[in-house]
Every structure is written in structure tokens, then in C-alpha cells.
Amino acid sequence: MHVACVQMRSGISIAQNIKVMDAFVRQAAGEGAIYIQTPEMTGILQKNRKGLFGEITLQADDLLVQHASKLSNELGIWLHIGSHAILVSEEKAANRAFLFSPSGEIVATYDKIHMFDVDLDNGESWRESKVYQPGEQSRLVNVGAFKLGMSICYDIRFPHLYREYALNGAQILSAPAAFTRQTGRAHWHILQRSRAIENGAFLISAAQGGDHEDGRETYGHSVIINPWGEILAELAHEEQGFISAHIDLNEVIQARQKIPNLANAREFNLMSAM
16 A cells, blocks of 8 residues: 655645645645545644634544544545644534545544643743543554554553554554654654554654744654655655655564564563562
């Protein structure tokens, strides 16, 4: 299967972000990609709470969801919107990923489970839980001959999520992101390659990159990684664009035969010595 990642620099206008997303998806599909992933917060990156809630809507009314449905149907592709802010109550939004089938149907959604509540160096601090309602369900879905495990950004730091996907048959793991520049420089490639290696699975992560309208700084470096941990494609900068690669189920089979850690795992008891 030919797959692609779209790297964006989403701003505070949903309409403008849709235009950028549409253009890159069409280019990737034109080069043969049949599964195309966009980054976390494809539709809007707005850290001002009032500004965000003034723009977003319920899922049924959302312009990005409507556009993505039409676009996937028109192009005959699997379109994975890495995530978008969806209104779920007066006080909270969901950081929600969408997978559209080639017929334009929403076949799966996934709400980000792990909230990015952190205090970084140089005074950079984030509290996603003040705005977003955490998800409570993982999502494993069929994409053609592959099974895809869905996640978003900060989830990548919680390896048990991906292990559950792999144990239940996932051959592709996804972690579309808006990684901060600071954490991306330190950990992005290590985390992405680790999740692929330890699960013997492809990992596809579309990213946000650059200096955003709302003042955010993101790392970019969208990647497609094979089950042996090799980077098949990378947009090795913060600019907008897309990457693509061919992936083969046989590589999953081969990696898991060489290193059968999924089958070799054993239960154990923790003993603490005083």
C-alpha cells in the first residue's frame, strides 16, 4: 500500500487550514497514495480558549469533517485526519481523529486519551486537560488489508497503548502530532522508532511544523517508519509538504519472526527489597 503524511502549519482559521490540507492531500493522491494522514489539530491551532471555542462546532456541523468526507470520496482514498477540535460541551472540546473510507464514510474516530499537561524548560507550560475532554477508548480499525491502531501526539509516550494494538493484530501504528519544538528536538525520533521496533509494526506520524499564528512552535519532521525501525520517509524540516512510501505486510511478518517479543512476553511479579 502506498501511504503518505501531510505536514502542516495550521493557523487559527479553519477555512484556510482546509484549503492547505486539501491541496496537499490532492498532491499525495496524485502520486498514488491511497492512505493519507494529516497532523494533530489539522483544522485549527488556537491556544486562546475564547478564540478556539468561538470557532469550533459539534461534529455534525463541522466544516472540516464535511470537507474531508467529500474529498476522500472524490479521490477514492483512506483519509486520516490526525485530529481536529470538536465541541462536546459548553466547557470542553475533544481532540478527535477521524478515518474516512474511500466512499467518504467515517469508519472510525479516536479521542486523544493522554492529555499534555506538562511544565517544560524556559517557562513553556501546557494544560490540555483544561480545554479537552480525554478519550477513554483506543481504536483499532481495518484499512484495506492492514489493521491500524490510532493515537495522537502525547500518546506516543505511553507504550502500553501500542502494545495492546500490536497484540490485537495492528500492523500500522499512527501518532499524528503537534510536538513542541523543544520536546521534538529531544525525543521525537527516539519515540517514533521505539514504538515501531518494540511492536514490529509500521509507524506513520504526520506532524505540525514551524511558528504558528497562536505563538506555538512545533517540530515538524513527519515520518514513516518500518517494523525494523528504519525511516522510510521523513520531511526533515518544519516546512509544509508531504512524504510518501510503499509499505508491505511481509515486513511486519518478517520483523516479528526475527524478534518474536510479542510472543515471548511473560507475566511476572514485582518484588521490592527494603
